[in-house]
Amino acid sequence: MSPTTETSTGGKPDKGYVTVNTEQCKGCGLCVEACVPRVLRLAPHLNRFGYHPAQYLGHGCSGCGLCFHACPEPGGLVVYKRPSMAAAA
């Protein structure tokens, strides 16, 4: 199965994307709490520091950045947008 950014709703491409630096994440869950489209969760596995790192579900990110500011780790998350959307933001 190839990576996709097509949402399941209407086949439109996702506006945004998010990556988690799993080795910096302390599993506090504040990004999960902040995420409006609810596309983040805490992974069932542990990272090497013993935390359940945050995990992107793979689609549905709006690129709003709320998770980024809720995250206490400087490099815990990176948030992306499609160029046209980024310009509009």
Next chain:
Amino acid sequence: MAELLLDDPVAAGFEIVHERPHSFYPEFFRKGDLKDQTHYCPGCGHGIAHKLVAEAIDELGLQDRTILISPVGCSVFAYYYLDTGNVQAAHGRAPAVATGVKRAHPESIVVSYQGDGDLAAIGMAEILHAANRGENITVFFINNAIYGMTGGQMAPTTLLGQKSTTTPYGRDHYNDGYPVKVCELLATLEAPVYLERVALGNAKQINAALRAIRKALRYQTERAGFSLVEILSPCPTIWKLDPVAAQKRVREVLVPAFPLGVYRDRGAEIPKGETLPPRPLPAPPPPLDAIPGLLDIDEQTPDPPAARPAQADLRIRVAGFGGQGVLMLGEVLAEAGLQLGLEVSWLPSYGPEMRSGTSNCHVRISSQEVDSPLVARPNVLLALNEPSLRKFLPTVEVGGWVLYNHHQLPADIAVPEGIHLLPLACSELADSLGETRAGNIVMLGALLAATDGLPIEAIHRALALCVKSARWLEIDRRALATGQQAAREALSNRSQEVRREIQ
């Protein structure tokens, strides 16, 4: 799940909109594996606040101008993370350090980052006075209502009823006082320009916090003055809550106790894009060679008079009512000693009772080094009133002199054997000269007549240095002569009496 994720979102057509701010070091100065993450607990408000500050510094392009003053507390290590100038201050003293840094580097952006134990307890004085001086600094005040680093003691900001290790039954205002509201407190001062309280209780509050942080920094670039942003922040570890519940507690418990909002915003009066002129610099310090002139000691000290005594050991106690010129008399004596090139000390001893109470001073004039400025066994007692005579007469050394400000001793006082006594109504003599207050100098004249330890020219020089007003200098010179004359007469009459008695 993981196989659904993109290896490289940029290759898939995305652009980065939020990433680690550049104002963080790329790697932290921490051991081994820890160089990528902060030392903060999961869900700690400090991490979020650091990120907001770093992002605001990035946005305003201030990274190379910013100097961060970190406090004592969990955020003591802020210098591990923020790639700016850094100074770590003693507990509570960050605003004082920031004051110095800002004044020395007025074009730098100086940020004091402090917790509530640091700022509102041990550092309360520093923050109040820095705010009151309107220092052009920015303070980020992280309030989590507890001492976090040390394990959960009551902070000044701890809520009523809140349990802590030092308030195990909950904070009780009868015993522990009320939570200190820093924004409200600082808003009573004239000088602060911007005071706002924000919170980290949810995404919306965090966004508002970022705006406030950005504004506070921008105001500093505009030289607006003192700004402080209080940030209500979670401490999941000490609150014993998971990070999400701790964030909820910020919203539901802290915010009602510490209302959010703008408590002062004078920066808004500055037209957008304008920068106020720099604060006027204090006058530069005078050049070194101007200092003697400022202290009125610019005349070359004349050579010591020829009459300089080879041996001198005057241990003088001057005592009287406050206002009789006790300390001044001591100063003139010490200055005269200096004029003779002798070693001197002058030690005033006065307490809260000085005004209209008693006052005294210790003066030592010696040809040797002065080992102690205290005069416990005087060889000269200048008693300007009766209580002083009663108090210090027993301390006078055998062979010493006692001058008393009345024409005779009180009937019940006997002078110990071997002590020279000269009772003289100095204040009355001064009164007849038109200035009762010159009684001290009349007594000084009498001392010169009674003993030959100090040449009169040295006293004249000392008076000229100690007495600023020309009118008083004239009065004092007459008082000195009067005292000398009166003492000579009294002593000569006494020796005639003694002679008659012997005959």
